[in-house]
Amino acid sequence: QVHLVQSGAEVKKPGASVKISCQASGYTFDSSSIHWVRQAPGRRLEWMGSINTDTGNRRFSQNFQGRLTLTWGTSTSHMDLSGLRFDDTAVYYCAKGGGNIWYRAWFDAWGQGTLVTVSS
Amino acid sequence: DIVLTQSPGTLSVSPGERVTLSCRASQSVVSNLAWYQQKPGQAPRLLIYGASTRASGVPARFSGSGSGTEFTLTISRLQSEDFAVYYCQHYVNRPPITFGGGTQVEIK
Numbered sequence: 001q002v003h004l005v006q007s008g009a010e011v012k013k014p015g016a017s018v019k020i021s022c023q024a025s026g027y028t029f030d031s032s033s034i035h036w037v038r039q040a041p042g043r044r045l046e047w048m049g050s051i052n053t054d055t056g057n058r059r060f061s062q063n064f065q066g067r068l069t070l071t072w073g074t075s076t077s078h079m080d081l082s083g084l085r086f087d088d089t090a091v092y093y094c095a096k097g098g099g100n101i102w103y104r105a106w107f108d109a110w111g112q113g114t115l116v117t118v119s120s
Numbered sequence: 121d122i123v124l125t126q127s128p129g130t131l132s133v134s135p136g137e138r139v140t141l142s143c144r145a146s147q148s149v150v151s152n153l154a155w156y157q158q159k160p161g162q163a164p165r166l167l168i169y170g171a172s173t174r175a176s177g178v179p180a181r182f183s184g185s186g187s188g189t190e191f192t193l194t195i196s197r198l199q200s201e202d203f204a205v206y207y208c209q210h211y212v213n214r215p216p217i218t219f220g221g222g223t224q225v226e227i228k
Binding site (some may be wrong): 035044045046047059060061062063093098099103104105106107108109110111112113 | 152154156163164165166169170175176207209211212213215216217218219220221222
């Protein structure tokens with residue numbers, strides 16, 4: 001069974017960075033992309049970016065260009081968001097990409113979510 | 121960016137009723153559309169991909185249809201566990217991937 005387990009909640013000050021990890025199990029890690037999606041209070045789900053865990057290729061939403069770093073290791077992906085603002089307060093999810101084209105993916109498994117609160 | 125508009129925003133229904141949710145894309149996404157169910161405090165759960173293919177383990181009462189810019193998620197007979205928010209998502213070639221604003225299905 002596929003499982004994605006994320007690191008715990010974070011509280012950060014404006015301007016700081018946050019790093020969230022996503023530990024995958026139950027499938028061959030480099031066979032599927034990992035995507036990052038966030039959900040701010042009262043707002044729709046927002047795709048942030050994705051990483052091909054086989055080649056290391058990445059795609060980013062322009063909304064996060066320059067602030068978002070995606071890395072990966074053994075069965076783990078990391079998301080690093082810098083220059084935090086109050087409106088970055090959200091639940092951040094990692095999700096496993098489905099389908100044969102890594103950047104054109106639906107999300108067939110999700111982590112449990114990590115709440116990031118940006119507060120002074 | 122491709123904008124996905126879901127309607128209605130909220131749907132009040134009784135258990136056992138048939139439910140139809142709509143997702144409209146601002147430009148064609150062909151059949152590159154997925155549907156998710158999200159319950160409070162939980163991550164979204166994949167229901168449908170490719171506009172009409174049920175994900176593994178999803179009950180047959182859930183069905184998806186449509187192509188191009190108009191899509192529908194139908195729940196044939198609503199069960200108590202189906203009260204949730206439903207989102208559509210496109211995954212065409214050009215980023216970003218986007219989601220609709222969601223439809224909340226609540227108990228009447």
